[in-house]
Amino acid sequence: MAERIIPLVDQRLKALQPTIPARAVSPTGLLGDGLGRPLRDLRISVTDRCNFRCNYCMPKEVFNADYPYLPHSALLSFEEITRLAHLFVGHGVKKLRLTGGEPLLRKNLEILVAQLAQLRTPEGTPLDLTLTTNGALLARKAQALKDAGLNRVTVSLDGLDDAVFRRMNDVDFPVAEVLEGIDAARAVGLGADAQGRPSGIKINMVVKRTTNVEQILPMARHFRGTGMTLRFIEYMDVGSTNGWCMDDVLPSADVIRLLQTEFPMVPLEPSAPGETAQRWGYANAQGVHDPALGEVGVISSVTQAFCQDCNRARLSTEGKLYLCLFATQGYDLRELLRNGTSDADLSSAIAHIWQGRQDRYSELRGQGLLDTPSDGAGRKVEMSYIGG
Numbered sequence: 001m002a003e004r005i006i007p008l009v010d011q012r013l014k015a016l017q018p019t020i021p022a023r024a025v026s027p028t029g030l031l032g033d034g035l036g037r038p039l040r041d042l043r044i045s046v047t048d049r050c051n052f053r054c055n056y057c058m059p060k061e062v063f064n065a066d067y068p069y070l071p072h073s074a075l076l077s078f079e080e081i082t083r084l085a086h087l088f089v090g091h092g093v094k095k096l097r098l099t100g101g102e103p104l105l106r107k108n109l110e111i112l113v114a115q116l117a118q119l120r121t122p123e124g125t126p127l128d129l130t131l132t133t134n135g136a137l138l139a140r141k142a143q144a145l146k147d148a149g150l151n152r153v154t155v156s157l158d159g160l161d162d163a164v165f166r167r168m169n170d171v172d173f174p175v176a177e178v179l180e181g182i183d184a185a186r187a188v189g190l191g192a193d194a195q196g197r198p199s200g201i202k203i204n205m206v207v208k209r210t211t212n213v214e215q216i217l218p219m220a221r222h223f224r225g226t227g228m229t230l231r232f233i234e235y236m237d238v239g240s241t242n243g244w245c246m247d248d249v250l251p252s253a254d255v256i257r258l259l260q261t262e263f264p265m266v267p268l269e270p271s272a273p274g275e276t277a278q279r280w281g282y283a284n285a286q287g288v289h290d291p292a293l294g295e296v297g298v299i300s301s302v303t304q305a306f307c308q309d310c311n312r313a314r315l316s317t318e319g320k321l322y323l324c325l326f327a328t329q330g331y332d333l334r335e336l337l338r339n340g341t342s343d344a345d346l347s348s349a350i351a352h353i354w355q356g357r358q359d360r361y362s363e364l365r366g367q368g369l370l371d372t373p374s375d376g377a378g379r380k381v382e383m384s385y386i387g388g
C-alpha cells in the first residue's frame, strides 16, 4: 500500500485576518475579483465530519478516532451562516451549495435550508439552493429538505458494483442504500432550478484510474435516459492527505472516448457561464443530441483548468473564507461575526477580500508554473474541511 503523508501542520489553525476597508464597498451585485471574475457561487461547509472514508478525500489512516474534528462551538451557527450568505448575495452570489464533510450529518440541517430559502437576490429572485451528499442519509431526509425549500441535490456515487462501492467508501456501505436515497430525492422533486423548473439530479463520480474505471460504462448505462446527469470528475490533488499522484488521474478525454465505444455522443454548449462541467449529449441514430437520452458532464479540473471563469467562494465549517479549492489559508470571517462587526463593515470586508483575489491554481499548475503540488508555501486544506 502507498505510504500516506500525515499532515504535521494543521492548516485550520492558520488564518488570514480580514480588513475592513476605509471606504465602504456597497453591495451592488457587480463585484469583480483581481482578474475580473464575478462572485456568483458560495459553497458552505456545514460539518467537517463524514460517515464515509473515501480514500481520495478522508483516508482512514488520517481521519481516525484520534483526528481533531472541530468542536461544536467552533462551527458557524445557522444564524451566522445565514447572515453571511445574505451579505454574499448582496455582492452577486446567485447559487448556494451546502456541503462538507457529509452535510446530512449536521443536526437539523433543514432549519438552515429553510432560512437560506428565504433569501432573495437584489432583483428579488430566489437563489439556486443545492446540496452535495454521499446519499447515505438521503432516503430519510429527502422530504424534509424539499419541504424546507431545497431545490436540488447532487449525489456522489463512484460505482454501481457493490464490492467496488464498499471499497471506495471504505466503511462497507452498500450501494443499494445510496440508490434508494437517489430514488427518494427524485420522488420528492429534489431536481429543480431556482424557478422550480425541472433540471435533474446530478450524480458525481470521481474517477480514479486504479479503482473504478470499469464502473464508467455501467454508470452511464444506468443513468442514461433517466433525466439525471452523470458527471465524471478527474481525481484532484486537493488536500494533503490523499497521496495524490498523476498516474491515478484518468483524463476526461479518455472518459469520453470510452463512452463513445458504446454510445454516440456529441458536445453541447455550456448552459451557464462559469460552468465547471463540459457537457456531452447522447445522440440518436442521426447523430443529433436526443434530450430524452440526456447528457453527461466531465469536470477536467486537472487536465483542463477552468480558473478563468471561476466564480466560486468557499466558506469553511468554522467560518473561514477560501478563494480557491487549493488555497493554503482562509480569511477568518467568524472573528468579525463574533466581535460585533456591523453588517455594512462585514459586507465591505468580504468585498475587499474578493477584489484582491488572484487565485488560479489549476491554470498555473497546467502551465508548469508551480514547483510542487501545492504552491510551495504550505499544505493545502482538506476538501472535507472547505467542502467540494
Ligand code: SAM
Pocket: 050, 056, 057, 099, 100, 101, 102, 103, 132, 133, 134, 154, 155, 156, 204, 205, 206, 233, 234, 235, 236, 237, 238, 242, 383, 384, 387, 388
Ligand atoms: N460528502 C459529500 C459528498 O461526498 O458528496 C459532500 C462533500 S465531498 C468533499 C464533495 C465532492 O468532492 C464529492 O463529489 C467528492 O466526490 C468530491 N471529491 C472529494 N475529494 C476529491 C478529489 N480528491 N478529487 C475529486 N473530487 C473529490
Ligand code: SF4
Pocket: 050, 051, 052, 053, 054, 057, 058, 100, 101, 102, 134, 156, 384
Ligand atoms: Fe465523505 Fe464526501 Fe469526502 Fe467521501 S467525498 S469522504 S463522502 S466528504
Ligand code: SF4
Pocket: 305, 306, 307, 308, 310, 323, 324, 325, 326, 359, 360, 361, 362, 363
Ligand atoms: Fe477556481 Fe482555484 Fe479551481 Fe482555479 S483551481 S477553478 S481558481 S477553485
